[in-house]
Amino acid sequence: MTPAPAAAAVAGKALSYSSDDIKRMLPHRWPMLMIDRAYDVVPGVSGRGIKSVSVNEPFFAGHYPDHSIMPGVMIVEAMAQLVAVVYVAEILENGPGSETASGDGGGNGDASRNVGYLGSISTMKFSRLVVPGDQLTLQATLGQRLGGLRQVKVRASVGSELAAAGTLVVTTGRKG
Numbered sequence: 219m220t221p222a223p224a225a226a227a228v229a230g231k232a233l234s235y236s237s238d239d240i241k242r243m244l245p246h247r248w249p250m251l252m253i254d255r256a257y258d259v260v261p262g263v264s265g266r267g268i269k270s271v272s273v274n275e276p277f278f279a280g281h282y283p284d285h286s287i288m289p290g291v292m293i294v295e296a297m298a299q300l301v302a303v304v305y306v307a308e309i310l311e312n313g314p315g316s317e318t319a320s321g322d323g324g325g326n327g328d329a330s331r332n333v334g335y336l337g338s339i340s341t342m343k344f345s346r347l348v349v350p351g352d353q354l355t356l357q358a359t360l361g362q363r364l365g366g367l368r369q370v371k372v373r374a375s376v377g378s379e380l381a382a383a384g385t386l387v388v389t390t391g392r393k394g
Contacts, residue, residue, distance in 0.1 A: 232258040232265075233307060243306045244299060245330040249276045252296035253303070253356065262308030264359040267300040269374075273350035288348035293382050294339060297372040300358045301388055302333045305368075334389030337367055342384030352376045366390050 234257040235243065244251065252269055259265035271288055278286045306329045348354060354374050361369040368390050373383040 232260050243329050244302055253299050256303045259307050261311040265304040267356040269296045269354040271352045286350050290344050293374050297356050298336050300356045301370050334391050337387040340385040344382045346379050346381040348381050
């Protein structure tokens with residue numbers, strides 16, 4: 219089943235995806251499904267997303283019990299999941315035959331099977347603690363393809379304060 223974007227895919231118009239749409243786009247599930255909404259998605263190019271940080275997140279039980287801080291790796295994971303939404307949106311918009319590393323173009327009926335893996339984290343800088351009650355605004359801009367890899371610029375902010383920024387390299391498909 220293909221997610222129904224909240225905004226029409228009109229030339230030059232960005233798309234929005236609800237949490238239910240994202241569940242159909244990504245293979246992740248609770249507790250690892252990190253993004254609540256994606257918006258301003260230009261398929262294959264860029265997008266924005268929201269991660270509402272709740273004290274009920276399982277990692278807060280141990281990080282740290284007396285001073286809850288969202289682990290940096292979880293912030294990076296949320297940014298990487300936004301990247302996956304931008305990438306899968308491109309496959310959904312282009313339909314069967316669009317480029318993936320596996321060559322199936324998303325034509326197998328399950329767009330989430332086209333989500334690749336995080337290959338590297340470069341120049342990531344964390345500049346603000348993220349705590350329960352914060353709302354992370356995520357940004358991702360896909361860059362050049364390097365064979366089966368893609369470089370991506372990512373940012374996470376809380377309000378007007380930058381929380382993290384850097385570059386990720388992701389695979390453009392899965393094997394197996």
